Amino acid sequence: MTTSVAFEKARAEGRAALVGYLPAGYPSVDGSIAALRAMIDAGVDIVEVGLPYSDPLIDGPVIQTAVDAALRAGTTTTDVLRVVEAVAATGAPAVVMSYWNPLDRYGAQAFARDLAAAGGSGVITPDLTPDADDSWIPAAREHGLDTVFLVAPSSTDERIAMTTAACRGFVYATSVMGVTGTREQVGDAAAGLVGRTRATTDLPVAVGLGVSNATQAAEIAAFADGVVVGSAFVRRLLDAADPAAGVASVAELAADLAGGVRKR
Amino acid sequence: MDTRPDSGHVLSADRPGRFGPYGGRYVPEALIAALDELDREYTAARQDPAFTAELDHLLTTYTGRPTPVTEAARFGAEAAGGARVLLKREDLNHTGSHKINNVLGQALLTKRIGKPRVIAETGAGQHGVATATAAALMGLECVIYMGEEDTRRQALNVARMRLLGATVVPVTTGSRTLKDAINEALRDWVTNVETTNYVFGTVAGPHPFPTLVRDLQRVIGVEARQQVLDLTGRLPDAVAACVGGGSNAIGIFHAFVDDADVALYGFEAGGDGVATGRHAATITAGSPGVLHGARSYLLQDEMGQTIESHSISAGLDYPGVGPEHAWLKDTGRATYEPVDDADAMEAFRLLCRTEGIIPAIESSHALAGARRLGERLGPDATILVNLSGRGDKDVDTAAKWFGLMSESGEVQA
Ligand SMILES: Cc1ncc(COP(=O)(O)O)c(C=O)c1O
Numbered sequence: 001m002t003t004s005v006a007f008e009k010a011r012a013e014g015r016a017a018l019v020g021y022l023p024a025g026y027p028s029v030d031g032s033i034a035a036l037r038a039m040i041d042a043g044v045d046i047v048e049v050g051l052p053y054s055d056p057l058i059d060g061p062v063i064q065t066a067v068d069a070a071l072r073a074g075t076t077t078t079d080v081l082r083v084v085e086a087v088a089a090t091g092a093p094a095v096v097m098s099y100w101n102p103l104d105r106y107g108a109q110a111f112a113r114d115l116a117a118a119g120g121s122g123v124i125t126p127d128l129t130p131d132a133d134d135s136w137i138p139a140a141r142e143h144g145l146d147t148v149f150l151v152a153p154s155s156t157d158e159r160i161a162m163t164t165a166a167c168r169g170f171v172y173a174t175s176v177m178g179v180t181g182t183r184e185q186v187g188d189a190a191a192g193l194v195g196r197t198r199a200t201t202d203l204p205v206a207v208g209l210g211v212s213n214a215t216q217a218a219e220i221a222a223f224a225d226g227v228v229v230g231s232a233f234v235r236r237l238l239d240a241a242d243p244a245a246g247v248a249s250v251a252e253l254a255a256d257l258a259g260g261v262r263k264r
Numbered sequence: 265m266d267t268r269p270d271s272g273h274v275l276s277a278d279r280p281g282r283f284g285p286y287g288g289r290y291v292p293e294a295l296i297a298a299l300d301e302l303d304r305e306y307t308a309a310r311q312d313p314a315f316t317a318e319l320d321h322l323l324t325t326y327t328g329r330p331t332p333v334t335e336a337a338r339f340g341a342e343a344a345g346g347a348r349v350l351l352k353r354e355d356l357n358h359t360g361s362h363k364i365n366n367v368l369g370q371a372l373l374t375k376r377i378g379k380p381r382v383i384a385e386t387g388a389g390q391h392g393v394a395t396a397t398a399a400a401l402m403g404l405e406c407v408i409y410m411g412e413e414d415t416r417r418q419a420l421n422v423a424r425m426r427l428l429g430a431t432v433v434p435v436t437t438g439s440r441t442l443k444d445a446i447n448e449a450l451r452d453w454v455t456n457v458e459t460t461n462y463v464f465g466t467v468a469g470p471h472p473f474p475t476l477v478r479d480l481q482r483v484i485g486v487e488a489r490q491q492v493l494d495l496t497g498r499l500p501d502a503v504a505a506c507v508g509g510g511s512n513a514i515g516i517f518h519a520f521v522d523d524a525d526v527a528l529y530g531f532e533a534g535g536d537g538v539a540t541g542r543h544a545a546t547i548t549a550g551s552p553g554v555l556h557g558a559r560s561y562l563l564q565d566e567m568g569q570t571i572e573s574h575s576i577s578a579g580l581d582y583p584g585v586g587p588e589h590a591w592l593k594d595t596g597r598a599t600y601e602p603v604d605d606a607d608a609m610e611a612f613r614l615l616c617r618t619e620g621i622i623p624a625i626e627s628s629h630a631l632a633g634a635r636r637l638g639e640r641l642g643p644d645a646t647i648l649v650n651l652s653g654r655g656d657k658d659v660d661t662a663a664k665w666f667g668l669m670s671e672s673g674e675v676q677a
Contacts, residue, residue, distance in 0.1 A: 055443065055447055055556070056447075100554050104554060105553060105566070129291075150293045151293060159297075178454060
């Protein structure tokens, strides 16, 4: 399934799509596969597979901790592709979330080819704006991958238009100015940003950063096409007594959030 | 500030902030507006006579510019193959290093933009001290991010920053050094960008920082070039500087770039020796990639993960380097070589004993490089060295290195 089909399906059901993030390699490569699959079984529509990076500059402490552990355990880009393959085999769309340098090092062309071969749907690039570099977009287009770029509350209308024109699949709107992590409040800025984004594109707009529970998911689902949850899932893994408990806890949160996006 | 137009030889025209394939802006979209604002304000400010006059006034009456050039006759004769060694005395700046040149300009820009808060990263603490100083002077709130490892080896500078009213946040992620302090500062910036300006300390980072910081440090070379001409009647044969992120080096190099007969040498931290893998010799042993918002050389593994650097010098302990240096290296205009801890400390000792000047350990790498150049070029050569900072902050480290003090800080009998 492509991400577009997943968003259409949600729209047809009169709800927002639920997008769940976990880094590959935490608590282990197989452990991350199990957790991502459990998420999908419990109602997540699209998964984001994080590619662990040494300098994750828009991630807060929760994701930093898990990613750091994944790297210390030796997780490689090839492992990430293996996770994508195992997850995409369920039929749910899997996109990679990656900072630019690991992709640049692998080679934009080679990564696009290997990700497409693994059944991946696309890549979200948090530190790569469409105007930053010339190599990624052509490689992704050639291999039919979604290019998902971010828009932020601080983006000008011109930049939002430039960004959404380069997006395929969906647009990622960051709800607040800040790093990943759960928040009490997911800013009022989000609704305004989604409105400004919609004015430039027909692509679905997913909102992320800070969402941690069903109530917040329902709030976002009222004005966005998708709700992205990351740190709250990672927190479940970090707090678990053992990997199996972590998987169960992730599934529990996914079910709860899946209820939230249906309550718009 | 030197407002002459850019010589343009290293800037590619098609994209702002590119030095050949290097530089650029690889940052989250959330930061683009702030970088654009900084770029816009800086472009306007450098053409505004009121701004440049205010900066020049501070550089003269507050920092003490121009800094002198000192002939290091005994050092040259006894330690550098008889070559004529001239020291550009950035150690005599207020706060003890070249970092203040950049900070005063950026703090004035912050006032101009109208933001009440500044943040900065620091390695050796010199940039943090300079930023805390400018913040105190201009009434700005100031938060400094410093790797926990560096807060330990540069404890004196932590106290200085706190005395100046800054909040110092020890960073406990990753290698707990400069690289991680930059990550934390960027995270703060992305969160508080509406009220906060990031006073970046070196010529790395996303556009406009490499250009902005270079322009503010250019004064070093502009002064030194004239001072050497006045003193010797000719240009130096070589210019030597240490390279961490590269700001003192680009500051002294830039005025000489068009002087084809002047060789430019950047000395990187070789740590325990490049062969050991424990070093910070980014250009010597690294490869092109993206770190902290710009494409340049960096120390990375085959997956593109940053490799931790090592150096006795906190200010050079950084796995990245400014993009303009990457371009100067690729074009062959400048040469970069490693200097290991032991050679740097020997040069440190020699300058203390021959000239009565205690250099920063960072700058000691440039002095060790000058010794090497002196041996190579011989007694007819004139070598200009950027003495980027003074060693007061390093007395503890040096005393332990030379066995004058035990690890616990007791003075040896
Ligand atoms: C005295 C001194 N020299 C050099 C450096 C290295 O920085 P850069 O390479 O940007 O000049 C530092 C950094 O803290 C420093 O304090």
